[in-house]
Amino acid sequence: MISQLSWKIGGQQGEGVESTDRIFSTALNRLGYYLYGYRHFSSRIKGGHTNNKIRISTSPIRAISDDLDILVAFDQESIDLNAHELCQDGVIVADAKFNPTVPDGSSAKLFAVPITAIAEELGTSLMKNMVASGASWALLGLPLEVFNKAVEEEFGRKGQAIVDKNVEAVKRGAEYVLELAGGPLERFQLEPADGKEKLFMIGNDAIGLGAVAAGCRIMSAYPITPASEIMEYLIKKLPKFGGTVVQTEDEIAAITMAIGANYAGVRTMTASAGPGLSLMMEAIGLAGMTETPVVIVDTQRGGPSTGLPTKQEQSDINALIYGTHGEIPKIVLAPSSIEECFYDTIQAFNLAEKYQVPVILATDLQLSLGKQSCELLDYSKIKIDRGALVEETPEREDGSLFKRYELTNSGVSPRIIPGKKNGIHHVTGVEHDESGRPSESPVNRQNMMDKRLRKLDGIQVDNPIHVQAPHENPDLLIIGMGSTGGTIDQARVRLEEDGITTNHITVRLMHPFPVNEITPYLEKAKKVIVLENNATGQLAGLIKLNVGFRDKIVNMLKYDGTPFLPSEVYSKCLKVNEQSAAEKQSGELVKNGNF
Template sequence: MVNQLSWKVGGQQGEGIESTGEVFSTALNRLGYYLYGYRHFSSRIKGGHTNNKIRVSTKEVRSISDDLDILVAFDQETIDVNFHEIRKGGIVLADAKFKPVIEEEKGVTLYSVPFTEIAAELGTSLMKNMVAIGATAAVLHLEPDLFHEVVQETYGRKGAKMVEKNMQAIKKGAEYLTEELQYKRTDLYLDEADGKKRMFMIGNDAIALGALAGGVRFMAAYPITPASEIMEYLIDKLPKFGGTVIQTEDEIAACTMAIGANYAGTRSFTASAGPGLSLMMEAIGLSGMTETPLVVIDTQRGGPSTGLPTKQEQSDLMAMIYGTHGEIPKIVIAPSTVQEAFYDTIEAFNLAEEYQCPVILLSDLQLSLGKQTVEPLDYSKIHIRRGKLIDNELPEIENKGYFKRYEVTKSGVSPRPLPGMKNGIHHVTGVEHDETGKPSEKSSNRKDQMDKRLRKIKSVPLQMPVYKNIVHEHPDILFIGFNSTRGTIDEVISRLENEGIKVNHAQIRLIHPFPIDEIMPIVEKAKKVLVVENNATGQLANILKMNVGYRGKISSILKYDGNPFLPNEIHMQAKELL
């Protein structure tokens, strides 16, 4: 019996690789297993190698596994590209159609299964992925019928006959491999799961759901990997709540539309990736200068320029903090789990309205597109805060003057009327202005308005600016990361602790303004600080050094080849840096 295993399916893009992983993992999730899935795919519609690696466990998992127990291959390239991951004693289930070959000396068993042939006999070779699921079920001693509910939901819209055909394909695959295995049963019996119902979702779904729960009623966006699922989710859901989504002609239009809708009083946002954020920078500056709330989601990917559109990277950090010209108040949040992505998205809209400034919520491709088991969300935690938005009648202004929309206040936050309110008329402009919004180049006014805007975010009360796992008073290592690296770091910690190394962990969720008071004490007490991030220049490490110092004890563990960290990579580098 095993309490976890790793399974991967691979082939050419367009062969149903994603649906194979989806049906397999969703069925196991409903049995109560915890899952973590990550897709490797090419930046094209069809063709090019793609794979979906799924980790199944009786305990919570938030990272990709180092090795692989089962590889399902629809072509030889899948074996060639992924074979190095398979552990000794692992299994390859390959389509007999391409006459698969493996390195026999590694102690891996190959089962050549006629996926395509069995599927064709049932009516179409497209169902070879269902045959592969059936073969997997036989290896894991699972009953084919457990996939029926998911197959019904996936293919039911095509009619009962299509559901029946797909189930036949699963059963035929299971029957074929059961016959093959009758004299050599595998030891891959999964421990029984707890049977609890949990959500199974990608980070982008959590962000979109958070936006909906946080009161958003308008989204403007242009499709881009890996952010498009946010828009696609809300295209379906938002109209049911009286909202709408507009696909704009470009990211510039998307950002300015979101600003306009927020100015009118509707919670609105946009979502994109690095190239789109580059185009939005001037508009983000407009949000800062006009003190109009704005939430922007940045799902980081490989850059610069078009870069690696479908690969993991965390290289937008400096751009999100310092990208706009001039100086404006800005808040940058970086959730590290799918659950946090939901709650932090809601908080992003609260902060944008409370501080009347742009809020950027950073995700990365691994967090946005990695699909994982999620504990039920607590909707009682949802609170909508709209700051100094005026929702009552304004008093008449003496001499019928203009309303002081940009009034210099101690907090830096000014009262915010909605357009059309009686006695609330004021100017709105992107040039420097006085308290009523009228353009002004007076040096004293410039200083007053700059100081007012910048003091707004001196202390941003994010509920949990830093996730901290502090066990030791004086640890040998303090790991620091952001976004999706949290799960992998957590796994590494248990390995190092078993080797007698004392380890603490901090995952920074509020990147700007930087939570110095939270980070400084734990950095001071650590012998070595290791910053884990998916970029080439150590951006988070540099931000850490800028804010807390201690350059001598801070080192970087970096990966920027387009792939997420594996636990073993961090483990080995940490030991080398001690």
């Protein structure tokens, strides 16, 4: 028996690939397996190749696999594009309708199943995804009852007749492939899962759930890939708590509405991707100048312009930190797991109100849309911190305005919700004095700038970096962010087996940069590899700017729209370590006068 397996389904967008993956993975989740999914899809509604890959394991995983065990193909293109990933004894389950063939040089075993024909016999070709699911499920030798339960959950709202037809489709697919294969394939028999209940969700859903738990009651946003699922989640959930989602006419309206609602005292957020973030920049500056808390989610994708809207990238880092004109304090967080998407969203709302600044939560497409297993969330960890929010103030005999922007040592001023007694003050996007009145006085300008920027000196964030540092002076320190964390961990296993010592840091606070926390680890490493999905090494640039160690840092960049594979990280680290050893040897030769 095996402890993990990789499964992929491919076809044309609109053929049911997504629903097949959803039901297949839901059934596996019910059995207690750990799952990690990657979704490759085109930037159009229908047509174009799409595939969903799931890694199944008896232990926690946070990375896609290098290879593939089972490929379910609805067309020849899916075989041609994905067969190279198959293991030596991998299997292809393909629709016999298109006379599937295995590419030259591939050792994969082909099972041609009349997937469409079986579905049509049952009344509609739309059920071919269930036939295919049944066929691949049967090869694993897993109980069909569990799969049928997932089918009932998927189609139950459509009536029992539809459920029964889909269950029959699953059964027919399973029976046909088992007859071809002579029973379940021993090679693919998974060890039993632990059976423990686990959550199975995408990062966007975890962010939405975190927003609800944090007390967010309004989301204003404009749909954009890969952020739209946050809206879709909250459209269903917020009304149950007296909240609402407002689909605005554009991203500018979305951010300004969020700022207005936060000013009125309601925790409000917006979410977008790179193009929408660009449109929001002026208003983010307004939030900084008026010291109004607001939470913005940026789900990074391939750019610039429309770029690769459905592909992986981490190229918004500089824009997130430096995008606004002028200088304002802001906080940029970068969760690296499903759990962190949940907890960091709650933290983002607390930080926004505590320091009265815009807080940006930066994910990437793989983390936003990749469906993953995670442990049950601990709701006892949730704490709500509304900062220096005052209910009312004493009446002032001189009739002066409330000092909404009072000069304080921390830079954080008392904040009051409009309409509260004795709280009247001005609010404007131009420079202003302590009560909000416009002022162009040079002295006031410097005082106010210093006050606002002082907030960055006192910012305290939970776990600004994740550290795995078993070695005092490692050969390699590998640094990443977002969805790359699990891939780095998997590569490190092979590196350690080769005798190469490695430490790993995931940067979770992008701004203000956690200099004190990260510096000791860079000092002790022989070489530092910074891994990121962009072409210019933006994270590495941040480290060099804030910490230094330019001579130690090596970029590992990938910007073709796909996530890093563990094997890619392993190979690059291997080369860097070899180069480091060669440099050390050359240095010693020179020192000894032998070069």
